[in-house]
Amino acid sequence: xxxxxxxxxxxxxxxxxxxxxxxxxxxxxxxxxxxxxxxxxxxxxxxxxxxxxxxxxxxxxxxxxxxxxxxxxxxxxxxxxxxxxxxxxxxxxxxxxxxxxxxxxxxxxxxxxxxxxxxxxxxxxxxxxxxxxxxxxxxxxxxxxxxxxxxxxxxxxx
Amino acid sequence: xxxxxxxxxxxxxxxxxxxxxxxxxxxxxxxxxxxxxxxxxxxxxxxxxxxxxxxxxxxxxxxxxxxxxxxxxxxxxxxxxxxxxxxxxxxxxxxxxxxxxxxxxxxxxxxxxxxxxxxxxxxxxxxxxxxxxxxxxxxxxxxxxxxxxxxxxxxxxxxxxxxxxxxxxxxxxxxxxxxxxxxxxxxxxxxxxxxxxxxxxxxxxxxxxxxxxxxxxxxxxxxxxxxxxxxxxxxxxxxxxxxxxxxxxxxxxxxxxxxxxxxxxxxxxxxxxxxxxxxxxxxxxxxxxxxxxxxxxxxxxxxxxxxxxxxxxxxxxxxxxxxxxxxxxxxxxxxxxxxxxxxxxxxxxxxxxxxxxxxxxxxxxxxxxxxxxxxxxxxxxxxxxxxxxxxxxxxxxxxxxxxxxxxxxxxxxxxxxxxxxxxxxxxxxxxxxxxxxxxxxxxxxxxxxxxxxxxxxxxxxxxxxxxxxxxxxxxxxxxxxxxxxxxxxxxxxxxxxxxxxxxxxxxxxxxxxxxxxxxxxxxxxxxxxxxxxxxxxxxxxxxxxxxxxxxxxxxxxxxxxxxxxxxxxxxxxxxxxxxxxxxxxxxxxxxxxxxxxxxxxxxxxxxxxxxxxxxxxxxxxxxxxxxxxxxxxxxxxxxxxxxxxxxxxxxxxxxxxxxxxxxxxxxxxxxxxxxxxxxxxxxxxxxxxxxxxxxxxxxxxxxxxxxxxxxxxxxxxxxxxxxxxxxxxxxxxxxxxxxxxxxxxxxxxxxxxxxxxxxxxx
Numbered sequence: 001x002x003x004x005x006x007x008x009x010x011x012x013x014x015x016x017x018x019x020x021x022x023x024x025x026x027x028x029x030x031x032x033x034x035x036x037x038x039x040x041x042x043x044x045x046x047x048x049x050x051x052x053x054x055x056x057x058x059x060x061x062x063x064x065x066x067x068x069x070x071x072x073x074x075x076x077x078x079x080x081x082x083x084x085x086x087x088x089x090x091x092x093x094x095x096x097x098x099x100x101x102x103x104x105x106x107x108x109x110x111x112x113x114x115x116x117x118x119x120x121x122x123x124x125x126x127x128x129x130x131x132x133x134x135x136x137x138x139x140x141x142x143x144x145x146x147x148x149x150x151x152x153x154x155x156x157x158x
Numbered sequence: 159x160x161x162x163x164x165x166x167x168x169x170x171x172x173x174x175x176x177x178x179x180x181x182x183x184x185x186x187x188x189x190x191x192x193x194x195x196x197x198x199x200x201x202x203x204x205x206x207x208x209x210x211x212x213x214x215x216x217x218x219x220x221x222x223x224x225x226x227x228x229x230x231x232x233x234x235x236x237x238x239x240x241x242x243x244x245x246x247x248x249x250x251x252x253x254x255x256x257x258x259x260x261x262x263x264x265x266x267x268x269x270x271x272x273x274x275x276x277x278x279x280x281x282x283x284x285x286x287x288x289x290x291x292x293x294x295x296x297x298x299x300x301x302x303x304x305x306x307x308x309x310x311x312x313x314x315x316x317x318x319x320x321x322x323x324x325x326x327x328x329x330x331x332x333x334x335x336x337x338x339x340x341x342x343x344x345x346x347x348x349x350x351x352x353x354x355x356x357x358x359x360x361x362x363x364x365x366x367x368x369x370x371x372x373x374x375x376x377x378x379x380x381x382x383x384x385x386x387x388x389x390x391x392x393x394x395x396x397x398x399x400x401x402x403x404x405x406x407x408x409x410x411x412x413x414x415x416x417x418x419x420x421x422x423x424x425x426x427x428x429x430x431x432x433x434x435x436x437x438x439x440x441x442x443x444x445x446x447x448x449x450x451x452x453x454x455x456x457x458x459x460x461x462x463x464x465x466x467x468x469x470x471x472x473x474x475x476x477x478x479x480x481x482x483x484x485x486x487x488x489x490x491x492x493x494x495x496x497x498x499x500x501x502x503x504x505x506x507x508x509x510x511x512x513x514x515x516x517x518x519x520x521x522x523x524x525x526x527x528x529x530x531x532x533x534x535x536x537x538x539x540x541x542x543x544x545x546x547x548x549x550x551x552x553x554x555x556x557x558x559x560x561x562x563x564x565x566x567x568x569x570x571x572x573x574x575x576x577x578x579x580x581x582x583x584x585x586x587x588x589x590x591x592x593x594x595x596x597x598x599x600x601x602x603x604x605x606x607x608x609x610x611x612x613x614x615x616x617x618x619x620x621x622x623x624x625x626x627x628x629x630x631x632x633x634x635x636x637x638x639x640x641x642x643x644x645x646x647x648x649x650x651x652x653x654x655x656x657x658x659x660x661x662x663x664x665x666x667x668x669x670x671x672x673x674x675x676x677x678x679x680x681x682x683x684x685x686x687x688x689x690x691x692x693x694x695x696x697x698x699x700x701x702x703x704x705x706x707x708x709x710x711x712x713x714x715x716x717x718x719x720x721x722x723x724x725x726x727x728x729x730x731x732x733x734x735x736x737x738x739x740x741x742x743x744x745x746x747x748x749x750x751x752x753x754x755x756x757x758x759x760x761x762x763x764x765x766x767x768x769x770x771x772x773x774x775x776x777x778x779x780x781x782x783x784x785x786x787x788x789x790x791x792x793x794x795x796x797x798x799x800x801x802x803x804x805x806x807x808x809x810x811x812x813x814x815x816x817x818x819x820x821x822x823x824x825x826x827x828x829x830x831x832x833x834x835x836x837x838x839x840x841x842x843x844x845x846x847x848x849x850x851x852x853x854x855x856x857x858x859x860x861x862x863x864x865x866x867x868x869x870x871x872x873x874x875x876x877x878x879x880x881x882x883x884x885x886x887x888x889x890x891x892x893x894x895x896x897x898x899x900x901x902x903x904x905x906x907x908x909x910x911x912x913x914x915x916x917x918x919x920x
Contacts, residue, residue, distance in 0.1 A: 033184035034177015036390070038340040039424040043832035046340055074177035091171035094797045097805060098628030099174030100341040100390025106175060128840040132832065134338050134391050135628045136801060137808030138843040 008076025018064030034074035045131030048104035074103035097135030165797035180388035182344035194271035198249035201283035201825025218262035230376030241465035250464035253430035283499035310753030313488030318453035322444030334819035335434035341390020347411035361400035370401035394505030432504030437513035469495035474599030476510030481549035482518035519875030532575030559789025559853035560763035586880025588872035593758030603664035604743035608678035623663020630798035642683035669864030676859030682739030777900030787849035791863035803848035806869025814874035
């Protein structure tokens with residue numbers, strides 16, 4: 001089917017089977033391999049993308065569902081200030097080890113930061129509970145999200 | 159200012175957070191085919207035939223390969239040569255590879271593999287290691303199903319127990335733990351027109367992979383080139399397993415002369431790849447009234463699964479660590495790695511030691527209580543200090559920071575045993591140690607190579623034989639090279655690990671990368687520094703020995719030159735600013751009969767303190783805080799070291815409280831996905847306070863020792879001890895689930911924790 005959607009801010013037209021998983025559309029057809037597949041069952045969150053600014057597992061979304069909507073992947077992070085602030089904070093606090101969960105983790109956190117600037121650690125933990133990380137123990141990920149939130153809040157004030 | 163000891167940002171952080179295509183499955187090659195594996199449906203049986211007609215009719219099917227197609231030897235040698243690449247006439251575990259199917263798409267390959275029927279005559283499997291050991295009729299390995307039996311014999315255990323005032327005797331059990339790296343196993347094989355083959359993929363040990371592929375394809379080392387891709391977590395799970403995965407891509411690629419990629423799906427990865435050995439530990443320990451540990455007797459059995467893979471060396475480490483970091487004169491240890499009809503267990507952070515340390519540390523708290531001492535005081539009296547002898551009779555001449563880690567935790571936490579505390583909360587201590595590197599169990603592999611090129615523009619590239627698996631090796635080694643060559647860190651880059659760049663450097667395991675590759679890089683840099691010094695000396699009119707190189711300058715006693723000027727001068731004078739480095743571990747020793755010897759070159763040390771609250775209604779444990787102090791010799795990058803402590807602690811928390819891969823009576827794994835195999839999430843994360851203690855290791859780069867595994871190892875016993883402190887129940891089989899606590903509380907009736915604590919241990 002013909003799909004029209006906004007991909008990382010750019011209008012995109014593609015002909016793809018409506019029942020193709022979004023993760024396959026991204027990785028195989030659009031060559032956006034930043035979205036990672038960890039389980040294919042919506043259980044690890046590595047394939048998280050933003051669909052109309054909501055964090056979704058792209059392995060559980062079918063291509064037909066994105067028609068007419070707006071999609072942000074990690075490759076478009078630079079166009080979203082929350083994701084960009086998170087990228088910097090993740091690097092600086094040491095929230096990245098193997099890095100396989102990182103794109104999904106950043107986008108998941110970006111969805112949170114879009115609607116919340118003031119966050120408790122408990123809120124961050126709850127929000128990120130669907131994104132598994134086996135390396136970091138989450139300590140520095142939580143720190144990074146807190147740091148990005150503060151930076152965004154201060155940036156706005158200026 | 160030197161970059162050593164600085165919290166510099168991970169070198170590949172930006173690439174990893176940008177979504178750059180660094181991982182194996184991100185790579186696409188023209189004409190690439192996809193492989194999937196046909197696997198055994200039964201835990202033990204004879205293969206009668208394969209039915210593949212319907213699979214062969216699928217559009218896009220390109221081929222099916224069995225052991226008969228293997229041009230070399232049908233073997234994936236790890237330590238003992240007992241594991242076939244593809245099963246021949248018998249299968250020994252559910253998920254054992256039987257054939258490889260190749261198709262034009264991954265979907266078709268996986269579908270075809272599902273459609274191939276492995277017709278078997280099923281035989282009753284051996285699933286219980288205690289029944290498998292010395293089984294009279296069924297022989298999975300040798301004639302006793304024992305991969306290895308190890309011993310420690312020291313002093314006179316029987317006499318010592320007679321003189322003990324208290325003796326504590328218990329049986330402990332620990333389960334399978336799944337690595338759950340987020341990136342599943344993945345590999346690509348690309349045959350080249352010149353008759354060579356390149357293997358790229360997710361792995362810890364490129365030289366193991368090369369050995370497997372050369373064996374199966376019957377090729378020379380120089381024909382097979384193995385390159386590591388960014389690896390999305392490993393923890394031991396990508397030590398031996400990628401050897402098998404690589405052969406599953408390499409065999410069809412070689413025979414079809416086309417690139418082949420294989421990526422496991424999550425369920426396949428969970429069913430068919432190695433895990434932490436389940437274990438039974440029978441532990442008897444005794445002490446005298448003065449609070450001194452006098453005798454220890456241990457029987458340690460690990461369930462190795464169907465093939466030996468790494469079980470013999472896992473057993474070695476477990477045996478050496480089986481007395482814990484304590485002085486003890488009388489020791490008898492018998493340990494066994496046993497074959498069963500389950501997926502081969504393998505390497506997992508700690509490598510046979512977390513199981514036995516759970517027992518050791520649980521025993522120590524019980525002994526202390528029986529002696530009327532608190533757990534801290536009892537440890538203070540018994541922990542290993544400088545010049546003490548270990549259980550294997552090794553004299554600890556340097557770098558023994560255990561006492562400092564213990565006192566640091568006490569100081570930072572402010573905890574005092576017996577202090578007033580909130581109801582149903584408890585504190586639990588563990589003091590542990592870790593033999594760094596391969597030790598006497600893997601002596602023949604204890605060497606590493608490196609290569610460094612300092613370019614005319616001042617930038618440097620280096621190659622090593624160990625791998626970046628998220629632990630931060632690239633960054634730490636880059637810091638070492640930058641410091642040695644006196645150039646900014648930003649000018650240094652690591653070439654992805656590639657078997658064609660350096661000689662066989664052994665595996666990336668045993669917390670050995672920083673020490674081994676670090677030392678090999680020091681050796682290479684020393685040669686380049688010599689060139690720089692000679693060149694500078696001629697310009698500064700001094701002797702090369704008077705030259706120092708640091709922080710962008712080359713200095714004599716009185717004058718200095720910018721490093722870049724000296725490099726340019728070297729280039730102009732056609733000096734070679736490239737060098738290879740090599741490092742061989744200091745000697746180790748081991749006597750098989752007595753289990754005595756210098757088992758490891760050096761030990762790292764740690765103390766953990768866990769604070770928990772137990773819910774008496776539900777049995778749930780809330781871990782509120784973990785203090786973890788580690789003696790690591792020298793933190794070359796304290797931020798990365800803290801990351802290892804935090805990440806390891808949470809894996810340890812999972813092992814303590816929730817993780818358990820269960821197998822049914824047919825040998826079938828029951829929890830095959832993340833919804834049923836429960837991992838710690840962000841919500842389970844307690845506050846973790848990492849503390850670094852530095853007792854330098856004289857043979858380590860800048861005094862550093864390896865320690866990446868250690869953060870996991872002492873968490874389960876610390877939590878178990880804390881649970882006991884909180885509600886007075888002692889759980890001796892991991893994981894400590896709410897159900898087990900609830901039952902223990904329930905069974906005890908309405909007695910108060912104080913009353914139950916006086917209960918007998920024997």
